[in-house]
Amino acid sequence: MKSRYVIIASALFLSVASFAQKNEIKAAEKALKSGNSAEAITILDGAEYLSVNAPDAEKAQFLFVKGNALLDLANKNVEADKNLSLAAKAYQELVELEKASGKTKYSAQATVSISEIKNKLINAAIADTKVNKDAEGAIKLYDAYELDKNDTINLYYAASTYVNAKDYVSALKLYEELKALNYSGKATYYYAVNKVNNQEDFFKTAADRDRLVKMGTHEKPRTEEVPSKRGEIYKNIALIYVQEGKILEAKKAVSDARITNPDDTSLILTEANLYLETKDMDTYKKLIAEALQKNPNDVDLIFNLGVVSAGAKNYAEAEKFYNKVIELNPKYINAYINMAAMKLEDEKVIIDEMNKLGTSPSDMKRYNVLKKNREDLFRSTIPYLEKAVELEPKNVDVSKTLLNVYSALEMTTEYKALKAKM
Incomplete structure (x- = not known):
């Protein structure tokens, strides 16, 4: 009871x-x-x-x-x-x-x-x-990923933002999570211009886009292929390990990635860059040769080889790669831009030396030599910058660079003509 x-x-x-x-x-x-x-x-x-x-x-x-x-x-x-x-x-x-x-x-x-x-x-x-509140932004991006783990792009962006915040410990943790997911990020994006507002709309499938183009509400359809981000992910993992002095861990991370993804050529570049960072030039050259053997006419690969070579200040090799890209695809605008930018890097060295000179006869003689070298350098960039402007006339940064070159060389007619188009 x-x-x-x-x-x-x-x-x-x-x-x-x-x-x-x-x-x-x-x-x-x-x-x-x-x-x-x-x-x-x-x-x-x-x-x-x-x-x-x-x-x-x-x-x-x-x-x-x-x-x-x-x-x-x-x-x-x-x-x-x-x-x-x-x-x-x-x-x-x-x-x-x-x-x-x-x-x-x-x-x-x-x-x-x-x-x-x-x-x-x-x-x-x-x-x-x-x-510049990258740390706070990274936290929010990771929280967004936690809300929808199918949208792994937010995990990738969170890791990248932690890198920008120089919080390499947090970045490495998220990169390792991406590695465990075998995240690629490779995708195809579909776009078309909305006739009502003249803005470009994004579509999940080509069929969705093409249907609206056919209906007449959209025009100028284009497709954008987004390359794999694995190379960048493993590169950053490796660079963080290198920064921490963990060279063996860095090499193992990239080696494991290549075993898992044998056809991903971006990882060959990542491994090559790692050996470049550690001054192992023999292995670096071997990997570059391997990448070229796999895809001798892949313009993206060859362009990236140019970027890696330029980063190592091997300008002659970088110029060879950029010229190869232009030969294979004359409309590859970034090859022209990078070629010009690489050449312009030498200007600072010339200017620094000019500023240190005095007014003695020998100094003035040297000054005139350096002035001519600077003018020759500027002239060497003109074909690349003019082609880049031709390919992408709305690229303000490239146009401004070309204007500066025209101004330095006192090319008044060319300067005014370009200025009028901006």
Whole structure:
């Protein structure tokens, strides 16, 4: 009889607790509807202990109202970062709870809100990076990835942003996560210009884009092939290890990557760059030869070989690679730009020496020699810069560089003609 009384009393307690939580949730909903999200959170925080023994349906409602209140606070810029994170957590708990219970009353709305939070985090991260708050941006990008692990591009961007923040420990952790996922990032993007606003729209499939082009709402369709990012990922892993003095770990990381992805030529470049960093020129040259043997006419590969060679200040070899790219694809604009930029690097050396000279006859003689060298250097860049402007007339940076060259050489006619087009 006594034990039966205890069971009845416990059931009565649960009933009272459930009733109390229902009232608190209703009060929180009322506060939220009146625009007082802070009060709603205060009410829910005070009733949170009651949710432990509450039925699943009430727990779900509690989490839904809590998520809505926190998101509303974030939208009002009240501790936005913190409340976005807490709102996402509440919605995720809700979705998991309803998934386990088999009832999905709030999950659809919660999923929409999670997507909204994800987009807000990405936009906030972009804003952070624009004002050099890379560490904060990286955290937001990783939080966005945590909300949708199918969208692995955010994990990649988070790792890259940590590199920009010089937080190499955090970056390495995320790169290792990308490595475990065997992330590539290789993709095909489809675009077309919207005739209404003249803006380029992105499409997930060629069929979606082509359908609208055929309907006449869009024009100028183009397809962009995004190359594999594995090379960059393993390169950064290796460089972080090198920076930490862990050369063996660096070499093993790239070696393992090549075994897993034998056809990914970007990894050959990564390994070559690693041996270049460690001054092992014999192995570096061997790997470069291997890359060329695999793809002798791959302009992207040859261009990257030029970049690696230029980075090692092996300008003669870099020029050979850039010229090969131009020979294979005369419209490969970056080859022209890099060639000109590489040549212009020598200007600083010339200027530094000119500034150190005095006014003695020997110094003036040397000055005239250096002046001519500088003018010859500028003239050597003109064909590459003019071709780059021809290929991409809206590239302001290239046009400005060419204007500076014209000005330095007192090519007034050419300067005015280019200026008029900008």
